Amino acid sequence: MRLLDKTILVLLFSALFITGLSSVIQYYWVKTKIENRVDRKLLREKKLIKEQLKGIHPQDGFNYSTERASVKFSINNNTIQTDSLFYDKVLDKDGEKTNYRILLTWVSVEEQDFRVEIRKEVEETNTFIQSIFLTFLLTLFSVFLFFLILKYFLLKNTWAPFFETLALLKNSDFQSHPIRFNHNIQIKEFKDLNAELNILAEKVYTEFQSQKTFTENINHELMTPLSIIKGKLELIIQSENLDEQDLKLVSDIFITIDRLTKLNKSLVLLSKIDNHQFEEKVAVNLPELIADIVNLFEDQIRAKNLKIRKQFESETTREMNEMLAYVLFSNLIKNAIFHNLDDGGFIHIILTDKKCEIINSGKNSGLNPKNIFDRFVKESTSEDSIGLGLSIVSKICELNTIEIQYEQTDAAHTIRLVL
């Protein structure tokens, strides 16, 4: 729900409550006032009647009754009762029920008791309620109308800077550009907000940039010494004074440097993915890419006597970074080959518009499907580990909003990418 809609709704409900409450109070207040006046009139009438009853004897067969009052002799002399005021509906001449305020009282004149009932029509009350209700509706309607206009005005004026800020926040890439929020605003809170956002945006930008340079620098700084070590070793092995054992030692160093290099490259790649440094995207032709990668591993496939079945149901292309697409699929296909049976296994690659499945035969690896993709980096330094490769895979998927699933049945492992 929008901020202003919510505000207006709260205001509207408050208005409804207050006008409703005031209408009720108004009704009872005015009603009491009118009642008091009517009652006073009735009591005055009672006095008048009392005056008129002087000198009238019961023997005269007195029985007076009009629309407004009726007077009777009371037979029970001793039961003088107090006045009672109440409402009652009385059928009038036209056969319609009319609301009356009635004063029932006993009057004692010259030792004679009379039962006196004085009536006063109070038809006005209904009209009165009606008019109060109408006023209530009218007020409510005008309040509603007023709020609509108010909302429009607030949107256009008061809250406009806020929505501008919000739009800028939504549509900006804070990491690659320094974003400036307008601080030329009259409203203090919005001005403060934008000032704070400017500080934050500046911080995000500079920190990202320095992180980026740091990553690049570290890469550079490590690669040059590694080049030197590698180069010097290559020079050493050209020497004719080395025996087999020496060469074996050098070879071990080569292998270690290789691991170090690849580990470093993987870590740099991970941080580059984290830093969104693979933004250039093209439409990658997935069938072509997969076929290329399978070709690259033809030796390994032949050696393990693997049956490759490619089932490409469409010319699927996907917008993603070319390099990352290559890294993603080469890692997955490599795993499917290396963690396959030693002889006569299979790899089944199914590609449709919606998903890519790589199913391979293999031993029961005991891998937990739940945490297979977020293994700790440390594990991956061992030679046959797949940890870092899969971390990279899951990072790339995350970046491209590809869902990745892993399933294992008795003899088949399935990696499914939901494209």
Next chain:
Amino acid sequence: MKILIVEDDQELLRTMLKYFDSFGYLCEKARTVARAKSQLLEHTYDCVVLDLNLPDGNGLEIFQTLKQTPQKTGVLILSAKDSLADKLDGLELGADDYLTKPFHLAELNARVKSIVRRNQFKGNDIVEFNEIKIDTTANEVLVNDEMIKLTKKEYELLLFLMSNSNRIVTKQSLSDHIWGDFIELYDSYDYIYSHLKNLRKKILEKGGKDYIKTVYGIGYKFSANDELKKGK
């Protein structure tokens, strides 16, 4: 062959110079952009090995100077940054190749040779070792003037070994040359071995000699001299 190496790291520079020296190349060095520019104006080179991160600027600046020189000079960019943008920038400016650190000297040498071959006109696209000839334009291999059919990988391995003839070439550099150095392939050496075995067989069939020597534990050597074989 005359090569200019532009690299600010003294040790790396020395290492490259030493390897190139052993092939008899004429090498000169420059450790700054300014020095590289002035040297390019004074001399002509067949190839420039160019590091991008230099103390006084970006190595790509030398392309302005290269445009002013009449002769076509090959450029191989040597960079620590494995970034596509940098690679594209360099190649767009006119670089012939791009090699990422850390690299194998054998790989660097093979690439420099390939650049020089491509930039020269007069039939220099032939790599020769006694009875074996590689026509690098047609991707054909002749043994005693008879063509042999090689797979792509066998061809690449042969060219790589011949470019670094009489040097021990490590298994790693061969593996990286064929599969790239990105993916971890811990059994690639076995496949190198079997490709080389097939290659050897094909050359022997046409009456060629067995020049591909296995150097135990470390790699291979393309050499005519049996005595150089390691181990007793």
